Amino acid sequence: MSVILETHDLRKNYFAKPALRGVSLSLESGRILGLMGPNGSGKTTFLKIVAGLQKASGGEFSVAGTPGGHRTKELVSFLPDRNILFPWMTCLDAIGFYADFFGDFDRAKALDMLSFMKLDPSERVKTMSKGMVEKLNLTLSFSRRARLFLLDEPLGGVDPVARERIVTTIIKTWTEDSAIVVSTHLVNDVERIFNDVAMIDEGEIVLSGDAEELRQARGKSIDQIYLDTFGDR
Amino acid sequence: MILLINAVFAFVNIAAYVTEIQAIVGGVAVADGRFGAEAGFWVPLSFAVTWIANFALFFLCASGFSDQLLYKDTSYLMLLLPRRGWQVIAGRHLAGFVECLAYAIPGFVYLTVHLSLFSLVSGNPAIGFLSVFAEIWKFIFVTNGLSTLTLLLILVCVFFVSGSLLSFAAISTRSFIRSKALATVVSIAIFVFVTNWTVKVGTAASERLQWFGRISFQFTGSGLPNFSSFAGTPAGKELLIPIVPILVFTVLGVALFAASSWLWERKVEL
Numbered sequence: 001m002s003v004i005l006e007t008h009d010l011r012k013n014y015f016a017k018p019a020l021r022g023v024s025l026s027l028e029s030g031r032i033l034g035l036m037g038p039n040g041s042g043k044t045t046f047l048k049i050v051a052g053l054q055k056a057s058g059g060e061f062s063v064a065g066t067p068g069g070h071r072t073k074e075l076v077s078f079l080p081d082r083n084i085l086f087p088w089m090t091c092l093d094a095i096g097f098y099a100d101f102f103g104d105f106d107r108a109k110a111l112d113m114l115s116f117m118k119l120d121p122s123e124r125v126k127t128m129s130k131g132m133v134e135k136l137n138l139t140l141s142f143s144r145r146a147r148l149f150l151l152d153e154p155l156g157g158v159d160p161v162a163r164e165r166i167v168t169t170i171i172k173t174w175t176e177d178s179a180i181v182v183s184t185h186l187v188n189d190v191e192r193i194f195n196d197v198a199m200i201d202e203g204e205i206v207l208s209g210d211a212e213e214l215r216q217a218r219g220k221s222i223d224q225i226y227l228d229t230f231g232d233r
Numbered sequence: 234m235i236l237l238i239n240a241v242f243a244f245v246n247i248a249a250y251v252t253e254i255q256a257i258v259g260g261v262a263v264a265d266g267r268f269g270a271e272a273g274f275w276v277p278l279s280f281a282v283t284w285i286a287n288f289a290l291f292f293l294c295a296s297g298f299s300d301q302l303l304y305k306d307t308s309y310l311m312l313l314l315p316r317r318g319w320q321v322i323a324g325r326h327l328a329g330f331v332e333c334l335a336y337a338i339p340g341f342v343y344l345t346v347h348l349s350l351f352s353l354v355s356g357n358p359a360i361g362f363l364s365v366f367a368e369i370w371k372f373i374f375v376t377n378g379l380s381t382l383t384l385l386l387i388l389v390c391v392f393f394v395s396g397s398l399l400s401f402a403a404i405s406t407r408s409f410i411r412s413k414a415l416a417t418v419v420s421i422a423i424f425v426f427v428t429n430w431t432v433k434v435g436t437a438a439s440e441r442l443q444w445f446g447r448i449s450f451q452f453t454g455s456g457l458p459n460f461s462s463f464a465g466t467p468a469g470k471e472l473l474i475p476i477v478p479i480l481v482f483t484v485l486g487v488a489l490f491a492a493s494s495w496l497w498e499r500k501v502e503l
Contacts, residue, residue, distance in 0.1 A: 053312050054502045055500075074315040080306075085307070101314050101315070101316070
């Protein structure tokens with residue numbers, strides 16, 4: 001197994017306010033990391049820095065051995081917590097756009113996933129429900145043969161059926177030579193797929209480790225450990 | 234959006250043509266040498282809608298729709314692309330240029346149809362619409378082909394240089410100011426300030442150095458009925474183009490494009 005994501009003392013300040021206070025973690029290939037924490041804990045900031053949407057104020061990170069920067073965008077597939085597609089696009093337009101710009105995009109896989117997600121290829125983004133847009137964005141992100149997948153709240157605001165479909169897709173996308181980071185606070189719905197967990201609070205990792213080891217050591221589910229850690233919020 | 238805007242252009246212009254043709258067929262226009270009240274409403278309206286919109290769209294397209302690039306959620310998609318800053322920004326300018334052509338070319342065709350109809354009104358309607366229409370295109374692209382080409386090239390330069398200025402103003406303010414409203418006001422102020430002073434100083438320098446380019450348009454022999462009356466001179470017209478502001482704008486455009494690309498990669502955050 002090789003290290004896919006490595007961060008060392010990653011920091012981010014918004015003017016005087018610190019959002020990340022020295023996050024260091026390592027994620028090996030073939031692993032799914034659950035990044036958990038309450039709202040405003042720094043999860044999205046962490047993901048945005050690794051995806052290349054924000055610049056770290058300090059520290060460093062690498063993806064599959066490539067130092068963080070312009071080149072790592074080729075290795076990272078990021079699913080933000082919002083629709084990033086142009087409203088006029090149809091599903092096929094969006095697939096064409098991704099195929100044009102991302103060299104690792106698998107068009108056949110995208111079309112297959114569209115059918116799995118029960119999305120109409122000719123439907124426009126502007127006429128889709130929130131859940132459908134979420135599924136389309138997930139389809140596009142997961143149709144890349146990226147080394148690192150970053151999913152920011154992929155289950156937020158979607159119904160239980162769509163949620164299950166998304167979780168199934170995450171499992172199907174798993175490969176031995178890539179890694180997935182899922183940020184969420186809906187821990188109960190996805191904790192079964194996590195190999196590793198990292199709980200973040202006020203920009204610092206407060207608990208991390210192998211998910212199964214944590215369950216056994218504490219005799220609780222990850223959801224219960226999450227509640228123990230952040231229950232007083 | 235392109236289809237919608239062009240549909241609006243088509244509607245107002247076709248409505249204007251109908252009123253113009255009604256006036257010509259009814260003999261009102263030819264007798265008076267001018268159109269009636271109905272055309273008097275639709276023709277100015279079609280001109281205003283087509284050309285005011287084209288003017289605004291020229292700058293919007295030139296900027297590469299910086300709103301989508303920097304402020305809307307689609308900005309995430311743009312910043313996630315594994316491309317260098319200059320590739321993303323140049324790509325948006327080029328896409329904007331193609332979009333601008335999609336508005337300007339139909340607008341120009343509508344204008345030539347209007348000119349043909351005007352010529353029939355003030356000239357001899359027996360010549361026929363198609364002959365006049367063909368004569369106008371020949372006048373623009375054959376008789377004065379080189380001058381037209383020169384003007385078009387200047388317009389293309391203005392498009393890309395103003396786009397570069399607008400992009401720089403938008404990207405630089407987005408890099409350092411979080412508030413969209415404030416950043417927009419500052420970027421417009423930067424654009425107006427830079428443009429205004431470059432034109433003032435450049436024109437003054439051109440006058441001092443007597444450095445002007447000349448573009449001549451021939452009106453004689455166009456074969457158009459009373460066409461010279463539209464041009465305001467019977468023989469031709471010479472346009473004096475100050476060279477210094479064009480050079481300064483070009484250098485500025487290249488420099489600011491490089492600066493925008495650097496800022497896009499190093500400073501823009503979402």
